[in-house]
Amino acid sequence: MSPSFDTPADQRPGRATPDGASASSAIVPVIMCGGSGTRLWPASRESMPKQFIPLLEDLSNFQVTAKRFADPAFAKPLVLASSDVRFIAAEQLQAVEVEAEIVLEPMRRDSAAAVAVATCLAQRQGPETVALVVAADHLIADTEAFVAACLAAAEGARAGLIMTLGVAPTAPATGYGYIQPGAPVGAAGARRVERFVEKPDAETAARYIEQGYLWNSGNFLFRADVMAAELARHAPDVLAAARAAVAAAASDLDFLRLDADAFAKAPKISIDYAVMECTEAAGVLPVSFAWSDIGTWGAIWEASAQDRDGNAFKGKVEAVATRNSLVHSDGVLTTVVGLDDVVVVSTPDAVLVAARERSDSVKDLVAKMKAGRRGEVDEHLRMYRPWGSYQRIDAGARFQVKRITVKPGQRLSLQKHFHRAEHWVVVRGTAEVTIDDQVILRHENEAAYLPIGSVHRLANPGKIDLELIEVQVGSYTGEDDIVRFEDVYGR
């Protein structure tokens, strides 16, 4: 049977009881955090991609995704992330109290390499371990229905199929790939995959829906040995690179860092092209829960609660004669007059105004700006670091002002600058300031001065966040004027 909204969870077949899932039968969730979400610029940028931003609720989609695997049917999740976002991922998991193993990809290598790594890691827990590969940024509100679908699809996976979840379309969307289901297989409602098709135009999409096609959600369930065999057959280079990268992986603080030289050899190819479109083993479980890959601001508008004018506003927003629009403000008062069907997103250093129906084209804007080397394209004003964060709040010809937040117990690297002196004024908490041979404490409303060339370090020895205002004065205030002598984060 196909999982549906109205089957009570405990009556579903194949449902694991709280303590009924043994290590070997538990599904290993693999959360893929790749992707930079450029179509959600300016909220999403390389320095903080969309899956880590609370776009719809207080938690990020990555956090919501991680929490989805609390059910004992699942083993401890694996998180595949790029090295750049490792501290964000770790901090966000900690905040929602989810334990996971964070595996660092040294560079971008599309989804086939990621699935291959997941396969190798799952194999450590037994050759027939079932892995569930999901994206960190998909929206699935009904966790119960999702879990039931995974359990049903796992039956197909255990029987040797590479299962996908095929979502019953609610509209002729042109932003998703489609799956044509074939003959039924097994008892849980699974079907063979007749074929995968690329994103269609609207007319084709409508025809697909009439013919019973499903949206390709990009979630996969498979037995590790089955996927390994299919990779060996269809994409042996990818598998070899992943195996070598896992074999030579190094533990780095709390992370497992894949070997860069080995991983670099993996061809850049998606799992769809590399395996799914070639394999004889593809299966699909039709599901009917609400799902979105919230890839564009238009999709976020659709997924948002709307007022009676069809508007979804967030933050400091005012509007007059405006309908069916999304307006998100991150601090700056953002106003709209007399427009329908627009998206307005304002951040402290960048504003996007787009036609809602064309919000997909934000990627063109981002591409154009990357070519023009605009810093706002990739970097946020607030930059996250393992010890906390910093944000530039003002800058002039020979100075720069930052607000710096240091988490309790954290410390920055021991460093010096050749071109700037720094004035620190503590506005919250307590700072332990090292200046050359001296270590001093500075409390709220106290200041410290760091002359040019002094070797210094900032730490928060306290129990609450330390916040300070840093005024840099000098002939050059770039981030790269730094000599690091010692760093607890191994940078």
Add this chain to the structure above:
Amino acid sequence: MSPSFDTPADQRPGRATPDGASASSAIVPVIMCGGSGTRLWPASRESMPKQFIPLLEDLSNFQVTAKRFADPAFAKPLVLASSDVRFIAAEQLQAVEVEAEIVLEPMRRDSAAAVAVATCLAQRQGPETVALVVAADHLIADTEAFVAACLAAAEGARAGLIMTLGVAPTAPATGYGYIQPGAPVGAAGARRVERFVEKPDAETAARYIEQGYLWNSGNFLFRADVMAAELARHAPDVLAAARAAVAAAASDLDFLRLDADAFAKAPKISIDYAVMECTEAAGVLPVSFAWSDIGTWGAIWEASAQDRDGNAFKGKVEAVATRNSLVHSDGVLTTVVGLDDVVVVSTPDAVLVAARERSDSVKDLVAKMKAGRRGEVDEHLRMYRPWGSYQRIDAGARFQVKRITVKPGQRLSLQKHFHRAEHWVVVRGTAEVTIDDQVILRHENEAAYLPIGSVHRLANPGKIDLELIEVQVGSYTGEDDIVRFEDVYGR
């Protein structure tokens, strides 16, 4: 004859030669700076209204207007401004090296009172002095044509008419009042005014144009004695209040401050209602130079140089698939994707997105926000003061950070605060800091600390701007926590 674009200036009749205008025959320009320009929010706000902002070029419209009277046909201009903007007006005049007398209106009292004041002041130079009343925020690119028109209209004024400049319409605009011209009068192309009509709808406007109506530009030329007589007849209360306010006016630094009690008695009424629509003496000179009151962002778009897509961009702007739009950025990267006919204006603390055709409705937005008491409605992030300016750059629960600029030779008031301490870090120039009984100098990269309750003062004894970063720490950081002991600006 009517002035036109292709008559060389020196062949125009009535043209004053460089030294041919005696004090008594020179026209006295009166620049009216009232009006808050709410339809041009967020660039224009109470704290810095549109006429003082460089919207179209490097100079503000007030500056461009003031420079228009360099011709010896004109006497030294009078500037009528509210007390709030007096330092901005003085500074902007100084920057373009225009000498003028700045007359301060103690409160808002519409245009009849302002014209009455202008009349009384012009009478000081002789009863038959011709005054030319212009708005500070109108756009007239062709100064030569404008000057020629003023000289031609002055002939009508000297003959006893209250002359207006009637602009030949270029489109059936609904944002302007219209004038129906009557019988010719005099030799310079002037006509009697048949009637003034209010802003029409588009259909009526088209009919008006067919019938030869002109736009009412709101510029007036009159003999002081004629206007005084007409005011005495049609609006005696206004004239009496203006006379008393001028008689009891006080010199305040470089300003002439009208007497508040007397001026307050002037009824709030426009010169159009009070005099122009009742008088028998109204005349109009048809002119054909390009003119706009640039009252809306749509009008600014029209007046701006546009690229081949019809776009007018200013500042840090990127756009994709966007046409016929105005995008102004004051610092923040501002982007548009897939929209036509929009207006986007971004400032560090407020963003406006509007349909270009509906940019008139910005006033509704501003009214709504005033009701909601949003600070961004009236106040700019950067506030101008007689000594310089300050700008909030960050704020938190118990702190606030400002960038303060003090002009050479200027000093702030001697003051103290009950709830906050202040840290000053000089990033440019030299500060003279008074702390209780002590006076110290602080240079670039030096700091000073002002404990809670200390009596302090900041001054710039140097020859270049002083810039400093002020970090306020305390339980309350509002502007009203200040006790002033002494202030050179009489605040």
